[in-house]
Amino acid sequence: MRMLDRSxxxxxxxxxxxxxPVPGIAVxxxxxxxxxxxxxxxxxxxxxxxxxxxxxxxxxxxxxEDTRISLMLVVVGPRTHELAALPTGATLDLLGPLGNGxxxxxxxxxxxxxxxxxxxxxxxLPAQRLASRGKRLxxxxxxxxxxxxxxxxxxxxxxxxxxCATDDGTRGHSGFVTDLLRALPKRAFSGIAACGPSPMLRxxxxxxxxxxxxxxxALEETFACGVGAxxxxxxxxxRESSQAPKFxxxxxxxxxxxxxxxxxxxxxxxWAHELRW
Amino acid sequence: xxxxxSLVNAKNVTLSQLDVSVKLGALRLSAPTLMGSGCxxxxxxxxxxxxxxxxxxxxxxxxxxxxRLGNAPPRLVSAPSGLLNAIGLQNPGIDAYLENDVAKxxxxxxxxxxxxxxxxxxxxxDVTERLAARDxxxxxxxxxxxxxxxxxxxxxxxxxxxxxxxxxxARRVTGKPLIVKLSPNVTDVAAIARTVExxxxxxxxxxxxxxxMSIDVDRRMxRLGNAxxxxxxxAIRPIAVLAVWEVAQAVKIPIVGQxxxxxxxxxxxxxxxxxxxxxIGTGNFTDPRAPLNVVAGIRDYLAARGHAALGEIxxxxxxxxxxxx
Numbered sequence: 001m002r003m004l005d006r007s008x009x010x011x012x013x014x015x016x017x018x019x020x021p022v023p024g025i026a027v028x029x030x031x032x033x034x035x036x037x038x039x040x041x042x043x044x045x046x047x048x049x050x051x052x053x054x055x056x057x058x059x060x061x062x063x064x065e066d067t068r069i070s071l072m073l074v075v076v077g078p079r080t081h082e083l084a085a086l087p088t089g090a091t092l093d094l095l096g097p098l099g100n101g102x103x104x105x106x107x108x109x110x111x112x113x114x115x116x117x118x119x120x121x122x123x124x125l126p127a128q129r130l131a132s133r134g135k136r137l138x139x140x141x142x143x144x145x146x147x148x149x150x151x152x153x154x155x156x157x158x159x160x161x162x163x164c165a166t167d168d169g170t171r172g173h174s175g176f177v178t179d180l181l182r183a184l185p186k187r188a189f190s191g192i193a194a195c196g197p198s199p200m201l202r203x204x205x206x207x208x209x210x211x212x213x214x215x216x217x218a219l220e221e222t223f224a225c226g227v228g229a230x231x232x233x234x235x236x237x238x239r240e241s242s243q244a245p246k247f248x249x250x251x252x253x254x255x256x257x258x259x260x261x262x263x264x265x266x267x268x269x270x271w272a273h274e275l276r277w
Numbered sequence: 278x279x280x281x282x283s284l285v286n287a288k289n290v291t292l293s294q295l296d297v298s299v300k301l302g303a304l305r306l307s308a309p310t311l312m313g314s315g316c317x318x319x320x321x322x323x324x325x326x327x328x329x330x331x332x333x334x335x336x337x338x339x340x341x342x343x344x345r346l347g348n349a350p351p352r353l354v355s356a357p358s359g360l361l362n363a364i365g366l367q368n369p370g371i372d373a374y375l376e377n378d379v380a381k382x383x384x385x386x387x388x389x390x391x392x393x394x395x396x397x398x399x400x401x402x403d404v405t406e407r408l409a410a411r412d413x414x415x416x417x418x419x420x421x422x423x424x425x426x427x428x429x430x431x432x433x434x435x436x437x438x439x440x441x442x443x444x445x446x447a448r449r450v451t452g453k454p455l456i457v458k459l460s461p462n463v464t465d466v467a468a469i470a471r472t473v474e475x476x477x478x479x480x481x482x483x484x485x486x487x488x489x490m491s492i493d494v495d496r497r498m499x500r501l502g503n504a505x506x507x508x509x510x511x512a513i514r515p516i517a518v519l520a521v522w523e524v525a526q527a528v529k530i531p532i533v534g535q536x537x538x539x540x541x542x543x544x545x546x547x548x549x550x551x552x553x554x555x556x557i558g559t560g561n562f563t564d565p566r567a568p569l570n571v572v573a574g575i576r577d578y579l580a581a582r583g584h585a586a587l588g589e590i591x592x593x594x595x596x597x598x599x600x601x602x
Contacts (some may be wrong), residue, residue: 008325010565048564052539053511055360055562094567178433208372221354224562227326231320231338231367234355247376260347260367265322 006038007225008098010048015090016068021150024075025118026084030090033067035096038076041125042101042193042218042269046226047071048093052078058223058264060122060195061097072121072150098226100243102126102216105153108190110136112213113160113248114204115215116177116196120219124154126193131158138163138189142177146170178203179222186211192272194218205272215272221263228265237261243270287502295576296586301531302454302479304416306333306554309587310544310568311482311533313363313558314339314392314458314560319378320385326565330386331572335555336482337382339394341421342404344370348425349502352492359510359537359590360434361489362567363425363503366394372396373405375411381490382413389413390456393421393447398439402446409451419447419478422460422485434460434469434485438601444598448477456533458482459524461513466520474528482519482556483524484522509559511537517545525551526597539567541574547577548587549594 035045039061046056057079057208075084083085086092090185100209104126111130113123120141130137137160144167164172165180173180178200192215194204201217208215221233237244237256243266244259258276261267299309308484313318314336319328347367354361368374382389392416394399401419408415421433421443433439446459457473459466461484470481486507491500499505509515517536524532534552538544539560547555560567584590592598 010326034278053358053565055355055510056564093564161456171499191415221350222355224344224362224559225316225318225322226562227318227322228561229322229564230362231347231364232362234352234367235346235352260350 004038006097007039008096011035011094011096013092013094014034014058015086015088015092017088018084018086021148024073025148025150027062027070027072028083028086029068029070030092032069033068034060036064036067036069039064039097039125040101041104041129042122043097043099044073044268045094045096045098046223048095048139049079049082050086050092051082055166056095056226057083057226058226060218062121062124064125072118074118088212099264100266101177102193102218102269104129105143106191106214107193107216110190112138112140112181112192112195113155114140114177114181114192114194115142116200117148117219118150119194119196120150123193127155127160127267129159131160137161140165140177140180142166142196154203174219176203179206181207181211184211187213187263189213192216196220202277205275208272216269217272217275218269219263219267221268223264226264228262231260231262233263234260235263235267235270237266237270238276241271241274243267283313295573295579297572297575299531299587301416301456301533301554304388308333309554309558310566310570310571311336311390311554312561313535313556314420315468316558316561319382319512321381322391323561324347330601331569332387334388334390334415335385336390336418336531336556338368339366339376339392339423340368340371340404340408341366341394342371342400344373345427346370351502351557352498354506356489356491356508356510357512359508359512360562361491361501361506361508362486363501365425365503371407375407379411379413381419388415389414389576390418392418392420392424393556395443398442398446401443402450405467406450407448408497409453410559414453416446416454416456417451418456418458418482419456420485424460424462424488424505425503431460431462433574435463437469437472440469441476444473444476454479456480456482459520460485461516461520462488466525470528474530478530480527480531481524481532482535483552484520484536487513508535511539512535514543514546518550521547522550525592525595527556527600529600529601533571538571539563541571541578542577544571545578548591551595551598551600551601553588553591
């Protein structure tokens with residue numbers, strides 16, 4: 001069998017399709033054969049702005065099949081507006097695949113996927129992989145409002161039980177997605193894979209600890225380089241973590257127990273119990 | 278490529294024969310582009326995306342005498358046309374650095390410049406001596422201008438006497454080319470440049486980041502863990518071009534101009550103001566191919582205007598340019 005080279009590179013891709021499942025959220029389909037083949041669930045790409053002049057944008061890789069990948073983005077500022085407006089056939093250069101993905105085997109047989117907002121984008125590939133291995137899946141999906149729950153049916157199609165929460169109560173539980181988690185009995189799942197804004201992931205981590213469920217969190221951070229060069233995106237991580245970078249070897253009262261790990265390089269997926277945030 | 282190499286200018290120089298090499302003291306670079314310290318790791322992080330052999334030099338992340346954990350996150354905030362950062366010189370300290378890291382720099386296909394930061398004159402002397410002694414290191418950049426480590430880090434670049442003392446201390450312990458990186462956060466950057474030149478610097482890097490802050494009005498607190506940070510990117514380019522202009526009227530040693538360079542035309546502003554070479558930091562975050570595009574664009578510019586070498590246009594916009602071309 002041919003060994004697949006998974007080392008990242010600059011990829012020139014071509015926009016194949018685009019849709020706006022709800023106003024303000026865009027899914028950009030790209031012809032990117034090598035990326036589609038290489039990408040592991042939970043990895044991301046740095047998208048080079050076609051017009052230059054601004055930093056690259058880090059986006060989780062949403063779909064990867066045959067020769068196509070897709071990226072999901074919230075259209076908020078000039079960078080995302082530029083990307084969302086790209087016509088079919090336009091070229092888009094990106095660096096990828098970057099970071100380490102989920103350790104799916106460590107999640108067991110009965111897995112909860114927990115998504116906040118467009119954090120859903122980093123969970124479809126894990127869901128597909130887990131479903132193909134016959135794991136039981138539950139998606140706990142939270143967003144501001146019913147309209148912002150994007151593509152939940154993609155997960156039901158994989159056999160996942162889908163439970164929703166909205167801030168305004170327009171669909172499912174009225175409140176946070178983490179409320180759903182806290183209401184469950186201990187060890188209700190064998191593992192959790194989550195992606196969303198940091199406050200949500202912190203809450204998932206706390207709930208998972210209480211419920212005694214191992215949880216992997218895909219962090220959303222502001223990146224500058226995205227490739228491990230600038231040390232701008234660090235989180236405190238326990239020294240004992242297998243992901244802890246060897247440097248720096250700082251030993252003070254305050255820092256004996258943790259190191260600063262780069263979300264883009266050592267992450268973006270970390271075990272919740274190893275984060276010291 | 279055929280069309281490019283056949284392009285012959287008035288002096289009968291083909292594009293590939295154009296001389297874009299540059300000398301910073303005894304350090305000769307095949308291209309006039311230096312990757313800014315702290316933005317490029319040790320180079321290996323970018324090796325999958327760009328041919329390191331085409332870069333002029335990599336300026337390594339700054340190292341200090343003692344290990345540093347760096348600032349608490351968040352360390353990055355985007356700003357209009359720029360990036361505000363406060364990393365805080367996270368590094369393993371010179372002992373561990375010499376033991377674990379420096380040997381890996383031997384196989385870099387471009388020049389490798391070590392960066393030294395410190396909190397006392399003694400720090401600069403000690404770390405410079407030990408780092409410069411290694412064969413893997415081609416030159417030293419003295420970072421006397423980090424704005425993100427309390428007041429101590431930048432004091433050296435803001436006080437002529439301290440800038441001179443740090444430079445002199447480093448000069449005494451190494452014969453390798455010594456580049457001193459200046460801060461824009463001063464009243465008279467030219468005055469500092471003069472004292473640093475007199476203290477024995479071979480070249481100056483102009484500028485480091487501009488101090489700045491961003492406040493989250495909902496949470497009513499600064500966005501950066503360190504509260505204040507250093508602003509980089511296109512937002513600071515005019516500040517940097519002016520600093521180069523002023524320094525180029527004050528010193529004869531070569532200047533590495535930096536601050537928001539993303540394209541060849543950006544770089545040419547610095548060169549015409551008086552920089553012999555350019556630094557690219559934040560520009561790599563937009564596109565890692567930026568340094569290559571900058572060099573290609575400079576070649577095109579020189580060819581189109583009938584020049585044979587980059588040196589011919591250094592300081593050309595600056596009537597009181599003092600340096601040698």
